[in-house]
Amino acid sequence: MHLEDGTKPAGYKKYVAKKIGAIAGMFLFLVLFALFAVSVGSVSIPIPDVILTLLSGPGGSGLFDRVIWNIRIPQIVTAIIAGAGLAVAGAAMQSVLKNPLASPYTLGLSNAAAFGAAVGILLFGLGTTGNNMADAITVNNPYLVTACAFLFSMLASGIILIIAKIRSATPEVMVLAGVALNSLAVAGLAAIQYFVDETKVAAIVFWQFGDVARAGMPEIIIIGLVVLICFFYFVWKRWDFNAMDAGDETAKSLGVNVFRLRLVGMTAASLISAVIVSFLGVIGFVGLVCPHIMRRLIGDDQRFLIIGTAVCGALLLLVSDTIARTMISPHVLPVAIITSFLGAPIFLYLIVRGK
Secondary structure: OOOOOOOOHHHHHHHHHHHHHHHHHHHHHHHHHHHHHHOOOOOOOOHHHHHHHHOOOOOOOOOOHHHHHHHHHHHHHHHHHHHHHHHEEEEHHHHHHHHOOOOOOOOHHHHHHHHHHHHHHHHHOOOOEEEOOHEEEEEEOOOHHHHHHHHHHHHHHHHHHHHOOOOOOHHHHHHHHHHHHHHHHHHHHHHHHHHHHHHHHHHHHHHOOHHOOOOOOOHHHHHHHHOOOOHHHHHOOOOOOOOHHHHHHHHHHHHOOHHHHHHHHHHHHHHHHHHHHHHHOOOOOOHHHHHHHHHHHOOOEEEEEHHHHHHHHHHHHHHHHHHHHHHOOOOOHHHHHHHHHHHHHHHHHHHHHHO
16 A cells, blocks of 8 residues: 555544554563473572573583473473464464464364374274372373374364365355364274273363473474465465455456465365364364454454464464463473363453454
């Protein structure tokens, strides 16, 4: 938007500055909270020591070095990347499907992954009991379980996309297909839990609890690459998503290939969800709540909504993980429990106060 002399109107500059300021402020808070998250836990570390340890880099042999670099930094980085990925996937699904309830969880991708993990534990006997409370339930060969979870999650996404292709990729068809597959996955999961022995049931339930502490450096790299590539795709297509938000006919008149954008966008969002859930377990509400929070703060403009939602998702999951680590320290709760406790009231508030 430019005036005849090539400058932008003052109102537009104020419009952009307000949104950039909101995102920048949230990002700054994310950085500060990440610093706080490093310092708290079963071993409390003063903030100055945290800063000195971070500036010194990894490789130290002290207690603080081992706690920060080997335990807390990987967990915090995982929470930030996974939260951003789930939130962006939710925002993309809501835009593509034109449905405010669309998210990796509500469309069945998370439950499909849980069903795949249950099938892996059942077929390969990967659940065992330990000798003490610290390892009461152990999932042997977690990479095989992860592969099964990823396979089933992408299978569910593929079925949705195939049905959408047959039925011309209308949002209603994709949502209904996701709801049906979600119900099917829940039913299959319940059937497996009903017939297997108590050890495998415990292993299945244990896997379903989303936990960012599961990821090591290889998993962080894989999740980070997938989230980054798909994120840049959504940013690259931000104008096309804006056009599609105005209606399919409007988008087509502007030269947007709506059918291809819907299929590719759904595929990218599904890929993010499948990778995160297969490595970390089921984490609900992040992909559903964060896009609505940012719409209340900065509006529907996809140029800012995609980036803002990523920051909001990273912050929400990091806060949830920090609460999970410190609420009953030294014991640690699965972060999925906290996201549900935080996400449900926030979403109800948005429903009551939102438009």
